Amino acid sequence: MRQGAAQFGVASPFFRLRAGSSAAHSHIAGRELINFSSYNYLGLAGHPEVSAAAKAAIDEYGTSVSASRIVSGERPFHQALERALADFYEVDDALALVSGHATNVSVIGQLLGPRDLILHDEYAHNSIVLGAKLSGAQRLPFPHNDWQSLTELLRTHRRQAERCLIAVEGIYSMDGDYPDLPRLLEIKKRFAAWLMVDEAHSLGVLGPSGGGIASHFSVDGREVDIWMGTLSKTLASCGGFVAGSQELIDQLRYLAPGFLYSVGLSPADGAAALQALKILQREPERVSRLQNGGQRLLEGFRELGIDPGPSQGFAIVPWIVGSSLRAVQLSEQLLQTGIDVQPILYPAVPERRARLRFFVSSEHSAQDIEGTLTQIAALL
Structure with a gap:
């Protein structure tokens, strides 16, 4: 890199030093920029109540x-956070x-073994892939959001697997x-499979009130076997969680290595997330x-002839550039105009799908969005 x-005379876009909190605006080298490079979807990282809760927990x-x-690490805020998450998902x-x-990694690695089968979307997060590898189960990726291909894989391989x-x-x-x-729920029932949904980027983003993908589709949370999510995005903290049946959580509480052999969630992180x-x-x-x-940014990209891929305009809107070098160049040019957005390069995505990835926050004003589109139009 x-x-x-x-060789190409561009500055590295990685590990840029930012001052202050990850808000709708960021500060780099003393300059204030419109920030599209963080996961602070609801603007709660730095919210006075969240910060106060973290400080009180430390005290x-x-x-x-x-x-x-x-x-000996069990504390009241752990139990309060987990009860709130379980109630949120209605499990x-x-x-x-x-x-x-x-x-x-720990949940998938613990629940499945060599006699089992794991099928995951080809674009699934690295942590899902590593968990599948750790488990020793047969691992089969299926084309992105292609439930027909998933069905065919299950028809071919399900009978040979225990779980x-x-x-x-x-x-x-x-x-x-x-x-x-809803289609995935029908498929998992038909083939007696478990369904795990990683809500890292959908909690607080999908659904009329941010209830996630179950809320978006008006699905009972108990129909999904394993809910997983992170505390570091909408919930303005650090860590992860899993939610589901009592049997599932008991199994993981006493046997999952990533929980059993790690220090408990810190007071500041637990209280902030709650x-x-x-x-x-x-x-x-x-x-x-x-x-x-998000919808306005997506609409604006289309008006400018920018390829946003399959984005639905819920917080994440990519600009597919098709060249890692071009993505880095555009990121630097936008930085100079006051817009902080990160490039995503090969091998994180295929070279032909290299992109700039815009993360929208609830705290971005209409002026932030329109000003960004104006700057991009001028750049183009």
Whole structure:
């Protein structure tokens, strides 16, 4: 990457130092820019109530619980957060872990084994793929959002497997689209499979009030076997969680290595996530602002002849450029005009799908969106 940057005379877009919180505006080298490079979907990272909850938790419990929860790290805020998440998804229980990535790796690696089958969307997050590899199960990716291909794979391979897991995402972070959840529920029932939905980017984003993909499709949360999500995006904290039946959570609470052998979620992270979840439920207008901003950016891209891929305009809107070099160049040019947006390059995506990826926040004003479209139009 360094050699390529030097050869083509472009600055590296990675590890740029930003000051302040990850809000709708960012600060780089003393300049204020419109920020489309963070996951702060509802503007709760830095919200006064969230920060106050984190500070109060530190005052009461310290900066760390200093042990795995099964040993001596269990604290009241852990149980309060997990109860709130379980109620949010209308399931029996939930479990919070210290890393979103490790949540997928540990949950999938624990629940399945060599006699089992895992089918996942080809665009599934790296953590899902690594969890499948760790489990030792047969792993078969299927074409993106292609339920017909998934069905054919199940017809061919399901009978040879003891247990079967279908893993998808609520919103795909590279493309900003989502799966047909009702169709997947029908398929998983037909083939006696488990369905796992990773809601890292759909919690607080999809649904009229941010309830996620189940809310978007008016589906009972108990129909999905395994809900997974992160605390680091809408919930303005750090960590991951899994929610589902009591049997599932009991199994993971006592046996999942990523939970059992890791320190418990820190007081600041647990309290911040719990308060952010309360604000999400109390202020659905944040979700409306987010969705309106995403839809306007998507509409504007199409008006400018920009390829947004299959994005549905829910918070994530890519600009498909088709060249890693061109993506880096555009990112630098936009930075100079006051717009902070990151390029996504090969091998994270195929070279022909290299892109700029815009993350919209509820705190982006109409002027932020329109000004960005004006700057892009001038650049083009």
